[in-house]
Amino acid sequence: MSGLLAVGLVLLVAVIAWTMRGRSVTSTPIPSSAPSDDDTSDEEVEDEADEELAITSDGAVFVPDGTQVRVIALEPDEVPREDVEAGMFATSGRERAALVARQKPGMALTVGDFTAARIRRGAADVVPWxxxxxxxxxxxxxxxxxxxxxxxxxxxxxEKRRIVRRPLDENERPIPASPEDFEEARRRYDESWRALAMEQEPGEEPGPPYSDRR
Known part of the structure; x- marks a missing residue:
């Protein structure tokens, strides 16, 4: 009888020890990272990211739109004259998104739409660049x-959006554009505008020198 009592006492002690151990082991919660004061929403960052966009003499602004570039003609009251004279138009991310969302008539340029591009001085007292x-x-x-x-x-x-891409030769290398390419294209352009001007009614003005395909 004493042997059974001893075994019972041992089992009782083991059960009590196991129960106490289970109560003493607690899980430690992983603290959640509280947002810091420096965290800002994507919209706030986008709105704060100012960028200067190129604007032409006649008020057309070059707006990046994903992989495309939109050339959007603005009204005279939409951009200060000093920005046009500077050739640069400062906008926030939200303002750029609003310009694209309005989908005003303008050229949507995609990869490879231009085969060549260059900068030159314009005619004196007409267009500086x-x-x-x-x-x-x-x-x-x-x-x-x-x-x-x-x-x-x-x-x-x-160039960043790869809108300008030269044709490739047999070795997959870009073929450089020649001044003759531009001069011949400009000659055809001038002839087309002269013909268009002759067809205009008195008081009418030809449209902008770029298409409005989108």
Whole structure:
């Protein structure tokens, strides 16, 4: 009998020890990371990210839109004259998104739409600087700027989005554009505008020197 009592006591002690151990082991919660004062929403960051966009002499602004570039003509009251004269137009991320969302008539440029581009001085007392581009079929598409900085900013954006892509030779290397390519394209362009001007009614003005395909 004493043996059974001893075994019972041992079992009782083991049960009590196990119960106490279970109560003493607690899980330690993982503290959640509290948002710091430096955290900002994507919308706030986007709205704070100012960027200077190139703007032409006639008020058309080059707006990045994903992999595309939109050339959107603004109304005279939408941009200060001093920005046009500087060739640069400062906008926030939210303002750029609003420009694209409005989908005003303008050229939506995609990869490879231009086969060549260059910057040159414009005619005296007419256009200080000109960004000249050649389309897929070699057509001449000019963009006038008041400053060299504006013209170069527009060209940099076109190159960054790969809007300008030269044809490749048999070794898959870009074929450099020649001055003759631009001069021939410009000659055809001038002839087209002269013919268009002759067809205009008195008081009518030809449209902008770029298409409004989207």
């Amino acid at each position: 000109m960004l000249e581009t050649l389309g897929r079929d070699g057509e001449y598409i000019p963009y006038p700027f008041e400053t060299e900085d504006g013209a170069r900013a527009a060209l940099a954006l076109l």
